[in-house]
Amino acid sequence: MKGSNFLKENNARFLWHPMTSPEDSLTIPPKIITESSGVCIQDVDGHRVVDAVGGLWNVNLGYSCQPIKAAIAAQLDKLPYYSTFRGTTNDVAIELSYELAEFFAEDGVSRAFYTSGGSDSVETALRLARQYHKLRGESGRTKFLSLKKGYHGTHMGGASVNGNANFREAYEPLLPGCFHIPAPYPYRNPFNETDPEQLAQMCIQALVDEINFQGASTIAAFIMEPILGAGGVIVPHESFAPRVQEICNEHGILFITDEVITAYGRTGAWSGARLWGLKPDMMCTAKAITNGYFPFGAVMLGERMVEVFEDNTAAKIGHGYTYSGHPVGAAAALACLAETKRLNVIDNAAARGTQLYKGCLALQKKYSLIGDVRGGRGLMTAMELVSDPDSKTPLDPKTSAVIQDATYRAGAMVRVSGPNLIMSPALVITDNDIDTLLTALDAGFKAA
Numbered sequence: 070m071k072g073s074n075f076l077k078e079n080n081a082r083f084l085w086h087p088m089t090s091p092e093d094s095l096t097i098p099p100k101i102i103t104e105s106s107g108v109c110i111q112d113v114d115g116h117r118v119v120d121a122v123g124g125l126w127n128v129n130l131g132y133s134c135q136p137i138k139a140a141i142a143a144q145l146d147k148l149p150y151y152s153t154f155r156g157t158t159n160d161v162a163i164e165l166s167y168e169l170a171e172f173f174a175e176d177g178v179s180r181a182f183y184t185s186g187g188s189d190s191v192e193t194a195l196r197l198a199r200q201y202h203k204l205r206g207e208s209g210r211t212k213f214l215s216l217k218k219g220y221h222g223t224h225m226g227g228a229s230v231n232g233n234a235n236f237r238e239a240y241e242p243l244l245p246g247c248f249h250i251p252a253p254y255p256y257r258n259p260f261n262e263t264d265p266e267q268l269a270q271m272c273i274q275a276l277v278d279e280i281n282f283q284g285a286s287t288i289a290a291f292i293m294e295p296i297l298g299a300g301g302v303i304v305p306h307e308s309f310a311p312r313v314q315e316i317c318n319e320h321g322i323l324f325i326t327d328e329v330i331t332a333y334g335r336t337g338a339w340s341g342a343r344l345w346g347l348k349p350d351m352m353c354t355a356k357a358i359t360n361g362y363f364p365f366g367a368v369m370l371g372e373r374m375v376e377v378f379e380d381n382t383a384a385k386i387g388h389g390y391t392y393s394g395h396p397v398g399a400a401a402a403l404a405c406l407a408e409t410k411r412l413n414v415i416d417n418a419a420a421r422g423t424q425l426y427k428g429c430l431a432l433q434k435k436y437s438l439i440g441d442v443r444g445g446r447g448l449m450t451a452m453e454l455v456s457d458p459d460s461k462t463p464l465d466p467k468t469s470a471v472i473q474d475a476t477y478r479a480g481a482m483v484r485v486s487g488p489n490l491i492m493s494p495a496l497v498i499t500d501n502d503i504d505t506l507l508t509a510l511d512a513g514f515k516a517a
């Protein structure tokens with residue numbers, strides 16, 4: 070490996086980073102992470118911090134999960150690749166499907182379609198939704214509904230159902246027939262409603278209104294994150310998602326949960342669907358399925374999908390990826406699932422999530438730059454930063470960067486995305502680590 074001088078000199082010179090401009094990466098060079106262990110990462114200068122980002126919402130079991138590393142190494146020796154396209158499969162993909170069916174049985178999803186990541190999983194679900202309706206003779210059902218503020222990856226379909234202008238404008242025109250409903254986001258919403266339950270009702274009214282306006286017979290599916298993650302950890306009132314599902318069912322609209330973040334325990338429940346008592350027609354998963362150690366995803370399919378696609382010779386799935394069911398990914402996922410269950414990470418996610426959320430609320434009392442604190446359901450917590458709590462003017466990016474950098478120097482990596490400071494640490498984090506994170510945040514805000 071090249072030395073640190075080489076790395077610093079060439080940092081971002083030959084690499085375009087996602088979600089920023091090449092110019093930004095050159096003027097504010099990214100931190101060069103070179104090592105990790107437990108829930109910590111270390112940079113090229115040897116500075117070690119608690120990783121409150123958890124990789125990117127995916128390293129749920131931390132960086133030292135030996136059984137997953139061993140499974141990947143063993144699978145590379147045994148069968149490093151074989152495809153699952155028509156006519157062939159591999160042993161680990163079969164075994165994983167069996168295990169996933171059991172893991173998600175309570176959510177009513179029992180079949181897996183494998184992908185290489187979250188955006189692929191979303192694209193798969195959108196495509197299969199259209200095919201489902203065509204197979205049933207309702208080929209007019211092609212539209213998609215989703216929530217403003219939602220994030221569904223960056224493929225063309227996913228970007229089209231995304232509810233954040235940052236991921237849309239530069240790539241328009243996007244897929245026609247995608248319509249967005251206001252998010253149940255009490256801090257800012259078009260109704261000026263701060264009560265979460267009232268707001269949930271209003272958003273549901275907007276959904277019903279949009280369905281009536283578009284015509285239910287033109288709508289293929291509704292997609293939502295059970296807790297909106299990248300949009301700034303927006304936790305809907307508990308009445309919201311179950312009612313959305315009921316409305317979808319009443320109108321023959323498929324209900325897709327995008328659980329790329331929420332599946333496998335992050336919310337303190339094994340899935341976002343289980344958190345709210347939902348039975349999705351499709352559940353998009355990825356990220357923590359392999360603890361982030363191998364790019365992999367699975368779309369889990371519910372009863373309605375199974376009924377229409379199975380025992381139907383016309384139901385040829387003209388969709389899939391070279392790496393669908395990749396044996397190394399499947400082996401990683403099998404080991405990850407076993408560890409996730411053995412460690413029963415949901416309990417720690419819930420307890421440490423509450424600790425972090427309460428700690429952030431305490432910081433909000435101290436620092437007026439913290440306009441809103443969101444979370445309280447497992448280990449996904451966000452602070453929305455403002456220059457003034459009354460006007461709710463978003464904090465300027467320079468000051469956000471000062472906070473982020475000072476927090477890092479004081480011992481914790483946090484993520485700043487737009488006006489939000491977002492935290493999603495490993496689910497195996499300890500109470501001491503959370504204290505370290507909160508102390509580092511305190512130092513970060515003091516520096517602003």
Ligand SMILES: Cc1ncc(COP(=O)(O)O)c(C=O)c1O
Binds near residue numbers: 298328
């Ligand atoms: C809810 C959700 N869906 C989809 C994606 C896209 O996943 P990927 O970046 O693996 O393509 C993400 C990524 O953060 C996500 O949070």
